[in-house]
Amino acid sequence: MSAHPMTITVLVVYLLLLVFIGLMSARKSSHGLTSYFLAGRKLNKFVVALSAVSSGRSSWLILGVTGTAFATGLNAVWAIAGYITVEVFMFFYAARRFRIYSEKTGSITVPDILESRYRDRFRLLRIVSAGIIVFFMVAYVGSQIVGGGTAFSSTLGISSSAGMWLTAIIILTYTLLGGFHAVSKTDVLQVSLMFFSLVILPIVAIFQLGGVGPILDAMHAQGDGFTSLMTFGFGAIVGLLGIGFGSPGNPHILVRYMSLNNVKEMKQAALIGTIWNVVVGWGAVWVGLAGRAFFEGPEAMPNGNHEAIFTQLADAVFNPFFMGIAVIAILAAIMSSADSQLLVGASAIVRDIIDKLFGKGKEMSQEKLVTYSRFAVLGIMALSVWLAFSAEEFVFWMVLFAFGGLGACFGPALLLTFYWKRTTGAGVLTGMILGLLTVVLVAQQPEWTYAIADFEQLSADLLFGVTYEAVPGFIVATLSTVIVSLFTKKPEDAEQVVDELK
Numbered sequence: 001m002s003a004h005p006m007t008i009t010v011l012v013v014y015l016l017l018l019v020f021i022g023l024m025s026a027r028k029s030s031h032g033l034t035s036y037f038l039a040g041r042k043l044n045k046f047v048v049a050l051s052a053v054s055s056g057r058s059s060w061l062i063l064g065v066t067g068t069a070f071a072t073g074l075n076a077v078w079a080i081a082g083y084i085t086v087e088v089f090m091f092f093y094a095a096r097r098f099r100i101y102s103e104k105t106g107s108i109t110v111p112d113i114l115e116s117r118y119r120d121r122f123r124l125l126r127i128v129s130a131g132i133i134v135f136f137m138v139a140y141v142g143s144q145i146v147g148g149g150t151a152f153s154s155t156l157g158i159s160s161s162a163g164m165w166l167t168a169i170i171i172l173t174y175t176l177l178g179g180f181h182a183v184s185k186t187d188v189l190q191v192s193l194m195f196f197s198l199v200i201l202p203i204v205a206i207f208q209l210g211g212v213g214p215i216l217d218a219m220h221a222q223g224d225g226f227t228s229l230m231t232f233g234f235g236a237i238v239g240l241l242g243i244g245f246g247s248p249g250n251p252h253i254l255v256r257y258m259s260l261n262n263v264k265e266m267k268q269a270a271l272i273g274t275i276w277n278v279v280v281g282w283g284a285v286w287v288g289l290a291g292r293a294f295f296e297g298p299e300a301m302p303n304g305n306h307e308a309i310f311t312q313l314a315d316a317v318f319n320p321f322f323m324g325i326a327v328i329a330i331l332a333a334i335m336s337s338a339d340s341q342l343l344v345g346a347s348a349i350v351r352d353i354i355d356k357l358f359g360k361g362k363e364m365s366q367e368k369l370v371t372y373s374r375f376a377v378l379g380i381m382a383l384s385v386w387l388a389f390s391a392e393e394f395v396f397w398m399v400l401f402a403f404g405g406l407g408a409c410f411g412p413a414l415l416l417t418f419y420w421k422r423t424t425g426a427g428v429l430t431g432m433i434l435g436l437l438t439v440v441l442v443a444q445q446p447e448w449t450y451a452i453a454d455f456e457q458l459s460a461d462l463l464f465g466v467t468y469e470a471v472p473g474f475i476v477a478t479l480s481t482v483i484v485s486l487f488t489k490k491p492e493d494a495e496q497v498v499d500e501l502k
Contacts, residue, residue, distance in 0.1 A: 008156065010324025011331075015170050018186055018335070022174025025182035037108050037347045037373070038259045043184055045265040049273035051187035052091075052256035053280070054194055054336040056083070056247065060399035061284050062197060062333040063147055067307035069288025071298055073219055073226025076288060078237050080281035082244030087277055090247055091270035095257040097418040097501040099266060102258040109133075109344075110251050110410055111352040117417050118425030118491055123357060125429055130352035132409050132436055133251055136402045137345030138380060140252075142387035143398035144171075144338035149388070150307065151330040164388055167334065172381045175339040176374050183339045184259070190332030191276075197310070197329030198283030204317050205290040218293040226292070235465020242471035246403035249410030252340035287313060346376035401443050404470025408435040412478040416485075418501055421494045427485030435477030442469040 034041065043051075061080075069076035101107070105116040110133065111126040118125060148167025149160040156163070174182045206212055219226040232240070247253060260266060291309040294316050298306040314326035350373045409432045416423040441455040449455070459472045466472070491497075 004320035004323065006320035007324040007327065010321060011156070011327055014328040014331070017189070018170060018174045021185050021189075022177035022182045025174075025177065025179065025185060034108055037179065037343055037351070038255060041103060041259050042261045043256075043259045044261055045269040046272060047184050047188060048256050048260045049091075049269040049271075050191040050276055051184060051336065051340075052253050052269075053087070053273050053276045054187060054191050054333065055256065055340040056087070056250060056253045057194075057280065057333065057337070060143075060403070061280065062194070062310055062330055063150060063307040064399065065281070065284040066287040066291070066310045067305075069285045070291045070295075070309040071288075071306040072232075073222060073289065073292075074229050074285075075225065075232050075236075075240075076285050077229060078232065078240035079243060080285065082241035083247050084244075084274075084277050084281055085241075086244035086247045088270075088274050090253075090257075091273050092267065094248065094415065094418065095270065096263060096266045098254055098257040098414075099260055099263045100501055101418070101497075103263075107258070109347045109351050110254065110414070111348065111356075114413065114417070114425075114428060115356075117497065118428065120425050125425055126352050126356060128429060128432055129410070129413075130348040132406070132432060133348040134345050134380070136406050136409075137252075137341045137348075138383045138387055139398065139405075140341045140402035141338050141345070141380065141384035143402065144334045144341070145384060145388035146398065147334045148331060150305070151311065151327060151334070156327075161389070164385070167331070167338075168381060168385050168388075170331075171335050171338045171342070172378065175342050176377050179343065179370075179373070183343060186339065187336050190336040193325065193329040193332040194280060194336075196325055197314075197333070198280045198287065201310070201314055201317070201326065202283060202286035202290050205287075205294070205313060208317050209290070209293055214293045215289050219289065222292070233465055235460060235463070235467065238463070238466045239468035239471060242466065242468050242474070243400060243403065245411060245470045245474040246400075246405075246407030247411075248415055249407040249413070250403060251344040251406065251410070252337065254414075255340070255344065342377050342380055345380040346373050349376040349379075401439075401469065404468065404473065405436065405439040405443075407470050408439050408473025408477050411474060412481050416478075416481055418498065420482075420485075421498045422485055422490050423481065423494070424485040424488040424490050426488040427481040427483075430484045431477040431481030434480045435473045438476040439469045439473035442467065442472055 065076055065079055068079060098113075101117075102113060105112070107113045107116060109130075111129040114120070114125040114129055115123065120126065145164050145167050149162075149164035152158055152163025152166060153160040174186065206215065209215065225231040230237075257266075260269060287310055291313045294313060295301070295309070298304055301308045301312060310330065311326070314323055318326055350369055354372055355369055412431050412435065413428045417428065438455075441449065442459050445455050456467055459469075460467050463472060463475075
């Protein structure tokens with residue numbers, strides 16, 4: 001599909017605007033690590049709410065969920081139900097505790113929180129958690145680059161490789177320059193574009209079809225799988241609901257809670273974020289369902305890729321100008337996640353390794369640490385580009401691997417840290433390690449370990465068919481954290497810390 005000059009013009013203007021925002025934010029981001037990674041904890045409730053949701057959804061929502069609805073019908077609802085439910089709890093209850101504790105202790109990162117909470121003299125919690133963050137953030141950003149390549153190649157007619165390089169360069173430029181200041185400002189712009197893509201597109205499609213009748217007819221023509229929520233087996237449904245297990249442990253979402261200017265506005269931010277979650281989630285489902293009335297099936301997509309339905313539907317119903325808006329809406333979804341993930345990965349390297357480990361006892365200027373942070377952003381992007389060009393997974397599952405892995409490693413650790421007084425540092429460390437091992441073994445088991453067991457099959461046998469790695473990972477991490485905590489000494493101030501967060 002060749003691109004119209006107007007479509008290309010809209011795209012170029014948008015990309016230049018992102019670079020301009022990065023340049024304008026460069027000075028503010030240079031004041032120190034808190035400024036570079038948390039925007040000085042000065043974001044308002046709207047930015048926190050909308051960016052928390054948009055950064056958590058990424059290309060998975062706009063390409064993955066739309067494609068799943070196009071291929072399987074209403075079964076895609078299970079993919080959004082899990083994370084919406086969990087994030088309601090996180091926003092209304094846990095987020096406030098993150099914000100209060102992080103400011104009280106001067107914590108900028110998740111490893112900061114864990115080390116200060118458990119008085120870890122040997123810094124094992126910081127080392128392990130920082131390593132996990134870097135590992136998964138590289139995979140996460142790599143998946144966003146793949147998503148950008150798909151968007152560019154299906155709309156502009158360029159190769160996927162060229163599209164991936166262009167995606168990486170633009171994200172790198174404004175994140176490198178402006179840090180969290182640039183990220184928060186671009187998120188405001190990108191949120192409006194995601195609204196356009198996931199709400200306006202299905203409305204326009206329905207209008208052109210003459211109503212929802214043709215969509216319902218197309219769904220019924222595909223059989224019960226398209227019209228029933230219960231066609232998937234129990235294991236598949238629980239696996240999709242298990243996507244929600246990722247939300248409590250993804251640092252690029254959690255830092256949004258930590259960056260709110262006034263903790264008293266957290267409930268208002270929670271309400272805004274919940275409404276936004278529901279609207280864009282259902283919008284993505286309707287994009288896929290509407291696409292079924294326009295196209296016969298995945299075989300009608302370029303290379304049979306069902307994740308191309310968003311761009312193909314937009315091309316079918318929009319004029320060249322609005323098609324350009326649709327293209328940049330995909331990039332907005334991708335970039336609003338990738339920029340945050342780059343910063344979180346860089347913070348793990350600079351704050352948790354260079355500053356707190358190697359720099360212990362040394363006085364390093366905040367300006368020098370910000371410079372190191374920019375080099376770290378560059379390094380993580382380089383690794384992510386390498387992974388993106390090496391990976392063969394679809395965007396949907398690449399994102400779910402990183403999202404679920406972070407959720408299994410940090411979700412139980414952080415929730416138990418803030419809610420259970422008996423939690424110990426040894427328990428948290430054990431839970432993170434075993435959660436990580438479980439996720440990796442179930443998702444991508446090394447060949448030599450099959451002599452021990454087939455862990456994916458073992459998960460399916462024990463969990464009634466559930467094979468999505470986040471579910472067994474979260475369960476193993478939670479149980480191991482609790483068990484080890486019961487047999488080790490709790491922190492002396494545990495009662496006081498948890499009580500003060502209520």
